[in-house]
Amino acid sequence: MEIAEKLNALLELQAIDSQLDELRKLRGDLPEEVRDLEDELIGIETRLKRFKSDIESLESEIAKHRLNKKDADKLIAKYKEQQMNVRNNREFDAISKELEGQELEIQLADRRIRETEFKIREKEEEMTSIQIALDSRKIALDVKKKELEKLIAESKEDELKLIKQSEKQSAKIEERLLNAYRRIRSNAKNGLAIVSVDRGACGGCFNVVPPQRQADIMDKQKIIVCEHCGRILGGAESIEVHKRRK
Ligand SMILES: [Zn+2]
Secondary structure (H helix, E strand, O other): OOHHHHHHHHHHHHHHHHHHHHHHHHHHHHHHHHHHHHHHHHHHHHHHHHHHHHHHHHHHHHHHHHHHHHHHHHHHHHHHHHHHOOOOHHHHHHHHHHHHHHHHHHHHHHHHHHHHHHHHHHHHHHHHHHHHHHHHHHHHHHHHHHHHHHHHHHHHHHHHHHHHHHHHHHOOOOHHHHHHHHHHHHHOOOOOOEEEEEOOEEOOOOOEOOHHHHHHHHHOOOOEEOOOOOOEEEEEOOOOOOOOOO
16 A cells, blocks of 8 residues: 555544544533533522421421410410409509510510511512422423433434444554554544644644645655654645744
8 A cells, every 4th residue: 555545544534533533522511411400400409498498497486476375365364364363452463464464475476477477478489489490490401301312312323333434444554554543643632643734734733844844745655743743644735835924
């Protein structure tokens, strides 16, 4: 196989492998998106639970105030009976004071109950709007999940097809060159092991390639690697001289 053929075969393999990279990158992000949404939902549900337990404790406060009122009622009845049997004015006045005290207790309890009921209504209203937000998020998540599942299923098929293509193409390339390609590819962030010279620059690292080197690359008579990034330079469209500003 001539060098030019080898380089072209490698460029073809790179095109397939780059597609494979894109596909996997896309799929890699999808589950994360769903996870983020699910975490958000858990956060909202936790908030709702907190509201519910807040309301429960407010309701038990109200129950306590009602019990206090009952106690006060009992005491009032008792004091009224005692007042019937007083022996003097001093005793009567003392009991009157107790009575007043218990009536105040009842008024106070009524006020607390009204205030607490107001707090409960506020919380319930807030809960309703959170619930609405939660419901719409759940619908959004469902839609997203289905979309992602479909995409994953689709990309799986494409992935298998590309893997087969990649294997078929790899078989056409001699082992030594293929190993070099794989080594460079695994070290390159963008997965590019073989690139073309584009507008006078390396297509992998974008460093300027000298015109004479560009000419050699165009000839495809030997395998040339970028002196900056080590990628194989598989070809050049045209020779371009980079004008450097002084
Ligand atoms: Zn380079």
